[in-house]
Amino acid sequence: MEAAHHVDVKAHVRKYMIVFAALTAGTILTVAASWLPVSFTGHVVIALLIALVKGTLVAAFFMHLVSERKALYSILILTVGFFFVLLALPSFMHGEMASHPQIHVAPGVAPPAHDDHGGGHGSAEHATDGAAEKGGS
Amino acid sequence: MSHELLPYTVKAHPVTGMYSGKLGTWLFLASEVMLFGALFSSYILLRIGNPGVFDHHVTGLNVWIGLINTFVLIVSSVCMVLAWARLHEQDLPGCRKYLAWTLVCAVFFLVVKFIFEYKYKWDHGTYPSTNPFYACYFTMTGLHALHIVGGIVVIGYFLGPGSRLYHTNPEYYTNRIECTGLYWHFVDIVWIFLFPVLYLL
Numbered sequence: 001m002e003a004a005h006h007v008d009v010k011a012h013v014r015k016y017m018i019v020f021a022a023l024t025a026g027t028i029l030t031v032a033a034s035w036l037p038v039s040f041t042g043h044v045v046i047a048l049l050i051a052l053v054k055g056t057l058v059a060a061f062f063m064h065l066v067s068e069r070k071a072l073y074s075i076l077i078l079t080v081g082f083f084f085v086l087l088a089l090p091s092f093m094h095g096e097m098a099s100h101p102q103i104h105v106a107p108g109v110a111p112p113a114h115d116d117h118g119g120g121h122g123s124a125e126h127a128t129d130g131a132a133e134k135g136g137s
Numbered sequence: 138m139s140h141e142l143l144p145y146t147v148k149a150h151p152v153t154g155m156y157s158g159k160l161g162t163w164l165f166l167a168s169e170v171m172l173f174g175a176l177f178s179s180y181i182l183l184r185i186g187n188p189g190v191f192d193h194h195v196t197g198l199n200v201w202i203g204l205i206n207t208f209v210l211i212v213s214s215v216c217m218v219l220a221w222a223r224l225h226e227q228d229l230p231g232c233r234k235y236l237a238w239t240l241v242c243a244v245f246f247l248v249v250k251f252i253f254e255y256k257y258k259w260d261h262g263t264y265p266s267t268n269p270f271y272a273c274y275f276t277m278t279g280l281h282a283l284h285i286v287g288g289i290v291v292i293g294y295f296l297g298p299g300s301r302l303y304h305t306n307p308e309y310y311t312n313r314i315e316c317t318g319l320y321w322h323f324v325d326i327v328w329i330f331l332f333p334v335l336y337l338l
Binding site for chain 2: 009012013016017019020023024027030031034040043044047048050051054055058059061062063068069071072075076078079080082083086087089090091093
């Protein structure tokens with residue numbers, strides 16, 4: 001009994017290591033995919049799909065959802081449903097936004113500084129040249 | 138003993154099929170999903186209303202810093218689940234070792250966030266009031282950082298004085314570590330979505 005228990009934990013640990021490798025690969029893939037020459041929508045779809053897979057892996061294996069009770073699934077399905085309703089809300093308000101464009105950059109506010117210490121992303125440096133010097137809020 | 142006053146802290150409740158702490162943690166996490174969901178929703182709304190301001194070429198966040206922090210959180214999640222696995226082998230020192238590594242990762246994440254991101258931005262005059270993107274950025278990452286701080290407090294407790302519970306009731310302690318892990322993995326999942334949304338899109 002004890003031996004079987006040990007094997008079970010070891011099998012779990014092996015699974016955690018595989019998930020860890022998958023999460024690391026997914027993270028690198030997310031950054032690599034952001035340099036692909038695709039449309040903005042393409043970038044959004046790719047990035048969120050990878051994030052969804054990574055999130056599912058964490059929930060399924062680290063949070064043990066794969067072996068949880070069905071009662072818990074109903075709570076989580078309800079939560080996920082409401083989460084997507086929340087995310088869909090802005091699309092209902094899109095027309096409202098077009099007719100009331102108050103939510104914009106405050107007048108007289110300079111664009112933000114960008115991080116130029118140790119990296120950046122693609123053409124970020126060029127896009128904000130001069131902005132850092134202006135700074136201020 | 139306090140755990141005797143609370144029913145189903147170790148054994149599963151006959152109705153839910155799980156101990157009460159786990160059900161409570163999952164319900165709490167469901168409310169957290171709504172909290173962050175509202176912020177993601179606001180982000181989408183503000184992004185629609187401010188085309189260009191949210192473009193990652195304009196915001197210029199340092200992707201490498203975000204990438205390092207993502208990796209650190211993933212490592213911390215693995216350490217957390219391994220701490221729980223060690224308890225199933227009756228190995229409290231092993232559990233505490235992994236809890237300590239989780240704590241190190243969490244502190245590292247916060248140090249990187251505050252010194253290399255927040256402080257750098259503040260030094261260059263970038264604040265939440267700078268534009269809608271930075272309002273979202275500071276709110277979402279700030280709330281996430283607060284969750285990290287909360288995790289540090291809880292993990293620190295179970296690494297230190299809270300670990301005494303193991304000697305009197307190991308199953309109860311194991312369940313508490315599992316609940317702490319659920320919370321910590323949730324914090325990791327939130328960052329998994331925050332990273333591409335704020336740094337890459």
